[in-house]
Amino acid sequence: MIFSMKKIRISFFYRQLLALVVINSIPLIFVSTELLSSSYSRIKESQEILLKERLSFLSSTVASAILFDDVNTAQSILSTLEQDKDVRYAKVYDADSNLFSEYSRLNEADSSGFDSSNKEIEYAETIIYLRSPITFDNEYLGFVTLSADTYYPGYGKRTDFYLALVAVIIGSLSLALLLNWFVQRRLSVPVNDLMSVIKYVSRQAKYDRQLPVPNDAEFSELFIGINEMLNTLSRHEQEREEASAQIIQSSKLATLGEMATSVAHELNQPLQVIRLAVANASQRIASGNPDLEIVSEKLSRIDGQAERASAIIDHMRIFGREAKEELEYIDPKMVITNSLDLMGEQMRLNNIEVTSDLPEECSLVLGHMILMEQVMLNLLTNARDAIDQNSGERKIALRVFEDAEGVHITSTDTGGGIPEDVLPRIFEPFYTTKDINQGTGLGLSVAYGIVRDMRGTIAAGNTANGAQFTITFPLTSD
Numbered sequence: 329m330i331f332s333m334k335k336i337r338i339s340f341f342y343r344q345l346l347a348l349v350v351i352n353s354i355p356l357i358f359v360s361t362e363l364l365s366s367s368y369s370r371i372k373e374s375q376e377i378l379l380k381e382r383l384s385f386l387s388s389t390v391a392s393a394i395l396f397d398d399v400n401t402a403q404s405i406l407s408t409l410e411q412d413k414d415v416r417y418a419k420v421y422d423a424d425s426n427l428f429s430e431y432s433r434l435n436e437a438d439s440s441g442f443d444s445s446n447k448e449i450e451y452a453e454t455i456i457y458l459r460s461p462i463t464f465d466n467e468y469l470g471f472v473t474l475s476a477d478t479y480y481p482g483y484g485k486r487t488d489f490y491l492a493l494v495a496v497i498i499g500s501l502s503l504a505l506l507l508n509w510f511v512q513r514r515l516s517v518p519v520n521d522l523m524s525v526i527k528y529v530s531r532q533a534k535y536d537r538q539l540p541v542p543n544d545a546e547f548s549e550l551f552i553g554i555n556e557m558l559n560t561l562s563r564h565e566q567e568r569e570e571a572s573a574q575i576i577q578s579s580k581l582a583t584l585g586e587m588a589t590s591v592a593h594e595l596n597q598p599l600q601v602i603r604l605a606v607a608n609a610s611q612r613i614a615s616g617n618p619d620l621e622i623v624s625e626k627l628s629r630i631d632g633q634a635e636r637a638s639a640i641i642d643h644m645r646i647f648g649r650e651a652k653e654e655l656e657y658i659d660p661k662m663v664i665t666n667s668l669d670l671m672g673e674q675m676r677l678n679n680i681e682v683t684s685d686l687p688e689e690c691s692l693v694l695g696h697m698i699l700m701e702q703v704m705l706n707l708l709t710n711a712r713d714a715i716d717q718n719s720g721e722r723k724i725a726l727r728v729f730e731d732a733e734g735v736h737i738t739s740t741d742t743g744g745g746i747p748e749d750v751l752p753r754i755f756e757p758f759y760t761t762k763d764i765n766q767g768t769g770l771g772l773s774v775a776y777g778i779v780r781d782m783r784g785t786i787a788a789g790n791t792a793n794g795a796q797f798t799i800t801f802p803l804t805s806d
């Protein structure tokens with residue numbers, strides 16, 4: 329089947345989703361990281377400026393305390409730093425780099441070694457160190473160092489930021505998903521239309537459908553194209569059907585010609601009976617004292633035989649007509665009895681014994697009576713030809729039976745069978761093993777086409793001393 333999924337195919341939907349995730353996340357991560365670092369660097373800069381100002385204020389106010397060797401004043405100046413929670417410590421050194429005064433909110437000593445490093449500024453993870461010289465009238469009096477906590481780039485704070493980033497990504501993705509779902513719906517409607525038409529065409533083998541053309545540019549062009557294709561296919565199919573109807577018709581005319589002899593005999597019989605009855609009745613009337621009961625019995629026999637003759641003629645006329653299109657419910661048993669009405673006499677004349685084995689009850693099948701008669705006539709003439717060429721028994725057995733697969737009609741003859749090399753080709757049009765005047769090679773190919781159009785099958789095989797053809801019709805569900 330075309331529609332069974334052998335390979336795993338990734339749906340369009342998931343591919344698009346993946347693309348969305350990638351397209352969304354990359355710039356988002358990039359932009360946010362950039363934003364993060366630039367905002368931190370701004371915070372860093374402004375804190376640095378503040379601390380530097382504080383430091384220069386400290387160094388200028390503490391200068392006189394060093395000058396007058398007043399440790400208490402220095403201590404009280406430094407203690408004002410208590411208000412600033414960021415400041416970790418501040419230390420004042422004299423010109424000989426000896427510690428003069430210090431403030432510290434730390435419990436343990438700071439071990440960074442910045443104070444003895446001679447650097448002006450230093451960063452260590454979340455801590456900043458600053459140094460400023462103390463001067464008075466251009467005289468170097470010592471230096472002050474200050475250490476403070478920074479707000480950047482604290483790892484805890486970063487985690488918060490990344491959490492927010494993930495939330496933004498998820499949010500924007502769900503928005504994109506929602507949008508995607510709407511787009512998908514617009515996509516899925518025409519795709520479903522397309523699928524249903526493709527399924528219809530492949531299952532029914534008919535092209536009489538058209539796709540509704542949607543507004544979207546891409547689909548409309550595709551669908552218009554497909555509609556044109558369906559039109560072309562449908563036209564070709566119609567031409568093919570017309571051609572095959574013509575073949576059926578001409579082969580039917582050929583069959584009719586063959587039947588002429590048979591029908592002549594069929595009609596001859598009632599005519600004989602009528603002549604005898606007329607002769608008998610007029611004899612009785614001429615005798616002067618006719619037995620009216622006997623005469624009227626003769627007349628009704630004449631009437632019956634005339635009826636039979638006209639039924640045969642009617643049948644031939646119907647058979648000659650071109651077939652109607654629609655299928656109808658037909659009785660498979662009638663197929664056999666009707667064909668024997670037309671061919672039975674001819675078979676008797678050919679010394680062929682035709683037996684028919686029909687069930688009492690049989691399901692009706694969807695088909696075409698006249699065309700089925702034609703199929704049976706083709707099978708019967710083929711069997712007759714085979715029997716004529718063979719010197720064995722002269723028998724044809726017709727049978728109708730029903731099983732789970734459907735209703736079967738079989739024709740079994742004693743004509744010696746179909747040679748192995750001929751068997752695969754017998755349903756080909758114009759394939760014949762007979763003389764030019766005897767065979768057209770159309771009989772079985774026409775039969776094949778007729779049965780197929782009724783959704784049935786026809787198969788050929790051999791028995792011990794002849795050929796067997798089996799026609800099978802599916803049981804209709806209702």
Ligand SMILES: Nc1ncnc2c1ncn2[C@@H]1O[C@H](COP(=O)(O)OP(=O)(O)O)[C@@H](O)[C@H]1O
Pocket residue numbers: 706710711714741743744745746747750754755759760761762766767768769770771772773795
């Ligand atoms: N009952 C049969 N027994 C043996 N051969 C047969 C039988 N029916 C058909 N065939 C073979 O199939 C061929 C094709 O048959 P058909 O299509 O009816 O064409 P035609 O009868 O004009 O040859 C015949 O020529 C014959 O060789």
Ligand SMILES: [Mg+2]
Pocket residue numbers: 706709710767769770771772
């Ligand atoms: Mg034939």
